[in-house]
Amino acid sequence: DIQxxxxxxxxxxxxxxxxxITCRASQSISSWLAWYxxxxxxAPKLLIYKASYLxxxxxxxxxxxxxxxxxxxxxxxxxxxxFATYYCQQYKSYPYTFxxxxxxxxx
Amino acid sequence: EVQVLESGGGLVQPGGSLRLSCAASGFTFSGxxxxxxxxxxxxxxxxxxxxxxxxxxxxxxxxxxxxFTISRDNSKNMLYLQMNSLRVEDTAVYFCAKGPxxxxxEWFDPWGQGTLVTVSS
Numbered sequence: 001d002i003q004x005x006x007x008x009x010x011x012x013x014x015x016x017x018x019x020x021i022t023c024r025a026s027q028s029i030s031s032w033l034a035w036y037x038x039x040x041x042x043a044p045k046l047l048i049y050k051a052s053y054l055x056x057x058x059x060x061x062x063x064x065x066x067x068x069x070x071x072x073x074x075x076x077x078x079x080x081x082x083f084a085t086y087y088c089q090q091y092k093s094y095p096y097t098f099x100x101x102x103x104x105x106x107x
Numbered sequence: 108e109v110q111v112l113e114s115g116g117g118l119v120q121p122g123g124s125l126r127l128s129c130a131a132s133g134f135t136f137s138g139x140x141x142x143x144x145x146x147x148x149x150x151x152x153x154x155x156x157x158x159x160x161x162x163x164x165x166x167x168x169x170x171x172x173x174x175f176t177i178s179r180d181n182s183k184n185m186l187y188l189q190m191n192s193l194r195v196e197d198t199a200v201y202f203c204a205k206g207p208x209x210x211x212x213e214w215f216d217p218w219g220q221g222t223l224v225t226v227s228s
Binding site for chain 2: 032034036042043044045046049055087089091094095096097098099100101
């Protein structure tokens with residue numbers, strides 16, 4: 001199975017900050033990576049697919065990059081609505097696997 | 108609007124069975140793969156199973172293989188997850204989600220609101 005490791009596990013930031021979350025795969029997954037945002041008690045919401053493609057309706061302050069084994073999710077100019085938990089997911093091969101999550105907290 | 112809505116969760120004893128259902132609307136159901144993902148309270152996300160749009164191809168995570176069966180009724184726009192021989196470690200919120208293509212689920216969007224399955228004596 002492909003292991004996905006996110007860092008950091010928790011990130012404290014302020015409104016207006018630029019933040020970056022990293023996701024590393026245990027083997028190359030090309031660009032077969034998605035990013036999700038989840039708020040407490042809610043379903044995950046797709047932000048990014050194919051590593052860098054922004055899902056329709058997602059604000060342009062979100063961006064994804066990377067290929068192979070290292071990927072990043074960047075949020076430019078944090079907004080109050082962005083404080084949530086973020087997950088990466090590889091879909092290069094079954095079983096699909098998720099990172100353990102990064103909780104973005106208000107500093 | 109594309110929507111998926113799960114139902115069927117509840118409390119079941121270890122060794123018992125439960126069938127989850129997912130009602131889809133707002134898209135041509137048979138044209139898209141679907142999947143189930145679970146989330147244990149307080150922890151992360153775990154992919155459980157996926158099925159192609161036609162239902163011909165199914166995929167399972169190792170922890171549920173041989174115990175869970177994914178299926179779909181394209182005439183009713185319904186997705187199912189039959190869960191047998193349930194274990195305490197199957198306790199989780201189960202999400203139904205839509206894939207972007209017919210043959211494979213790849214990424215998931217949208218997700219349902221989730222249904223809680225509790226396995227306990």
